[in-house]
Amino acid sequence: MRRTRLTAAMVAAAVVSGTLVLASPASADPTPAGTFRQLVGVGSDTTQDVLNALAGDEVNGKSYATTAVKAGDAGLASYDAIEPVTGSTTSNIQTRTGGPSFLRPNGSGKGRLALSMSLTGDKFPDSSGVSIKGQVDFARSSSGPSTSGTAFTYIPFARDAVGVAVRGSALNTLTVDQLHDIYSGSLTEVNGQTVHPQIPQSGSGTRKFFLAAIGLTDATLSPNVPAVQENQANDALTQDGALVPFSVGSWIAQINDVAPDHSTTAAAAGAHLASVQLPGDTGATSPVTTVNGKLTPVGGYYENATFGRNVYNVVPSRAIDPTGVFFDKALYDVFVTNGTHEAALASDTAETVIASFGFMNESYNGSVNPAKHAKLGGLEESGVDASVPAAPVLKATRGDASVKLSWTAPAATALPVTDYRVTLTGSDGAVVATKDVPATSTSYSFTGLALGTYTATVSAANLNGSGTAASWTGIVKYTTTTKATTATTAYGKTPKVVVTVADTHGIVPTGKVTVKEGTTTLGTGTLDSTGKATVSLSTHLKVATHSLSVSYGGNGKLLTSKTTASLKITKATPTVSPTAPGTISHTSQAKVTVKVSATGTTPAGTVRIYEGSHILATGTLSGGKVTITLPKLARGTHTLHAYYVGSSTVNSKSSANFTIKST
Template sequence: MRSMRSTAALVAAAVVAGGLALASPASADPTPPGTFRQLVGVGSDTTQDVLNALAGDTVNGKSYAASAVKSADGAGIASYDAIEPGTGSTTSNIKTRTNGPSFQRPNGSGKGRLALSESLTGDKFPDSSGVGIQGQVDFARSSSGPSTSGTTFTYIPFARDAVGVAVKGSALDTLTVDQLHDIYSGTLTTVNGQTVHPKIPQSGSGTRKFFLSAIGLTDATLSPNIPTVQENQGDAALTEDGALVPFSVGSWIAQNNGVSPDFSKDAAAAGGHLAAVQLPGDTGATSPVTTVNGKLTPVDGYFENATFGRDVYNVVPSRAIDPTSIFFDEALYDVFVTSGSHSAVLASDSAEQVIADFGFMNESYNGSINPAKHAKLGGLEESGVDASMPAAPALRATAGDASLKLTWSAPAATGLPLTDYRVTLTGSDGAVVAVKDLPAGTLSYTFSGLANGSYTASVTAANLNGAGTPATWSGSVKYASTTKAVTATTEYGKTPKVTVTVAGSHGVAPTGKVTVKDGNTTLATGNLDGSGKVTLGLSNHLKVATHTLSVFYGGATKLNASSTTVSLKITKATPSVSTSAPTTVSHTSRAKVTVKVTATGTTPGGTVRIYEGARVIATGTLSGGKVTVTLPKLSRGKHTMHAFYTGSSTVNSKNGASFTIKSS
């Protein structure tokens, strides 16, 4: 990773060089006052300004009316600030519908998600002393992921942010994750001779939650002596040398570039800056920002880092963006969701230009609702609600010939009976291929006539509280293949061969690799030819026996794998026995006979016997397939003899030709 180091002087100089005029805060609830729009959002301080701009309101004195995002039917966004514009109050009320109640302004990601939860349940916000807000909120701005499990909400990513550490004092120019952990746990009080004064954003802040997780802490392990400040307000936090506070890098950029309302430029002018951080696995420190043409811009390596980079989300009810649901909200879907051929209005070129202007990085997954592509799923974020829903069914999937059969068993009983199952099949791009609702007594379903490709299938059980945890399967659906193999009985020492033929269904010509195994031992591999065949030569030293070989076809882009078994009989090799002996010998001498035994592909070993008639007169042991045997003294006269090779575990026995020695 390319590291970028900065100091307080460098960052302060960048602010000055950029000509960033200090301005009084000027936030933007929907303008003018009394404006109501269809899609109401509340929550995160981090993303409020960019959502205000995308709503078409005035932010920091600039009108973004021309950038307003709207659904196909003209529905627009109403984005309410985390704190009251102008006053900075965190306890003021908002009203989001013409005839709706007035309720406390949700301050931060957690409060925004709570308000969205209680907008669904009809419970009181922010607690039992508040008011019922059913139907008053449509989405929540969130700079962190879900705090509870479930599928009630979909966290839709729309940009990439990072969490940096705003500091005052050159002693804190560079920090490590370990140092941050120890500072915020209370065990490290001095860095480079400077006493540190850590601050932490308010409870419920997404930046607070993300930062603590990144440095290995939780609210429970955070030092209780650390004061709380409103998130992303450097002027209030960086008041003394040694001060430090986690800060949205996007917000720091936007404030110091004069795009967002200013809560930090006084601190920056006094030496406040974002510390360079030594990222895990890196050798140097990386600054979150750099300066281009006098403006602060994100450093890609920091934003994309898995520890301090983060997605920021718009959180919506999952049922509201499900086109098959009776709760489907087409306007919400139009604005926020990218799926299949449908692109979120928030992912348009003009919207992404606004996102970039506010210090965030645009990503290709803007609008994704696929958990495999940065989206997240979460449950209601309030306590005391009977949110008991079914567990995931036990799902089994069998990919067949252009088909996928799902079978499952019912989850354990809950307080409410099952009402139905939803079976969903999505393609590799996240687009829904098919959805099927089934009565509670049905425990299987088959998708047929499928195209080749990767799929994700899910089965979700529901009761009156809603859909439970889905059981999912991901894999490929292909066409069927059939593998056949033939062999011939082969002598030991000769190369046995297996001829494999693979056929594909739907007229698909098979390609790819075939593997032959004997038990767990791989004997041969090879690629099919254009006709779907391959002949594989095996080892010529397979054990003499009948082998049951497993033949595997690994499949191809359009074909499933398949296999078969075939028997291969290996017999003992047939030897040749040759003898070299003198024709005459003195009866007082002992003749020497050389016997050579050969066989194809192997060198025979074992015993050789010399027979005269039926009587063994001498023996020898082969070495390298050859032995010289010394005979006993022969009586005068002619002696007719032959050599006999007794054989071995791999070579048959065999008699050699008769030979005659005359003894005189």
């Protein structure tokens, strides 16, 4: 873990003492030719040479193989902004075995564009190019985001500064106002010297940063200022009065013979970095000083808010999220410092290399926290819809100390959903668990939870970032099992449903149970100390087989549960009791009183008096009784019986025989 800032001054001292050998000029893409490595970076000219060194390649004739930064077997592959041998800006590169050959990204902007298109699968650099999906893992950038969003994390890599490389003593000292006027076209002469301003190529991070520092934009830059390749003084400073923005780190590395030379010819002819009067200062500050014959950064200039800058490695935010489905551990291990995890690029060995290339190391190198110098930005591909997904439609089902979340995908956006982030928080707002699942998943369960109130959220993400979250809040409890038994019951008697509620966690269920038929509540009951309840129903349920739903209402610790039961109600069995005179005159009509009774009900309906199979007379019950007048009976003894024909609730029944003697 680093504890002190390592600057180029230390490296300069090492050069003089002989502990660091600087070799003859040379630079290349990953070597030998045809080398492919796992973590591919493109973009900024400013940081290409130091990244080449950290990748373990040969830079300016010196091999950095012994100090190569790796994550396990995963190494860096850093491709130059322009062709390293010929200087061509139109050459192609191939970054994967069997991958496409595509135009070399020249500068920070083009590097970030290539990273964007590597994610979207679009053609680089435009529709005339080729699809480069999956061909780039990170972008070197000497400036911050050009678009808002969260798709990319800009991880601080080192501290640089932007100076002004000039030729001629008339431009030894410049002010911010002078630079503004020179580059806007309103100032053409300084100290009697005609000025010849130049600007790095479009897409250069140094160009973007410098214009912002002097209060201009591409739109307000004078159209008469020609563009040149970034950080190459030999081609830019060919006459007195010429000036161009320049990475101070790159100038130091070139003049110190650490990086490939694009500037020493100009320096020999009088080119140098001008001193700049920084905002709020009365004097001018030089960006560099000399220690033991070597250039080294001036801390005050590098730390200045106007001309000092962080340089970045830009990575997809989702690739450095350890909880995400797109997490790239190798990328994380190389670039990210977070808590006790230190980026490989922030090791003491790596920072020695970084300092040797003219940069200053900071305590926040590798930070992914926007509050500590990291930045967030969106995709940098023009025409891409920047919208994030809407909230999914969420449903939650509670289980045994668990909750299952199910959702329906939100309406489609221009960029498809790539994954869903599921988060569970407790009643205190603390995150209990989080899970990222692929776009093909539409459910996730949190299990083994303690009892309590939780809030679950689900948000859909695409390459632009996460959208609005759908949420659910509820109490997680234990499950229960409800069982119910019944017995066949005659109409008029009380039907009973015996309900037993059980739990698997040793908690005796308490509370109420309810018995329904359809939407009609037939009865309720309260569980006893053993988790049982007997629910008595109406004695007047119709004669039929009833389909019952039996539910337990739950309590503070237990979930509801339910079951079904079948209850059969049969007709009541009646008692038929006739009362008749024993003797009657054959000239009179006997009266027979018949009483029909049944438990819990008063039978109604028809009663018949039979002699054998012959019906003598009929009557209708009223209040369970009827008196029936018989026809005149012939002399003799007549054996009769009463027959109750039954009803919808009471069975039919014959009485015992009785006799009447007619005289």
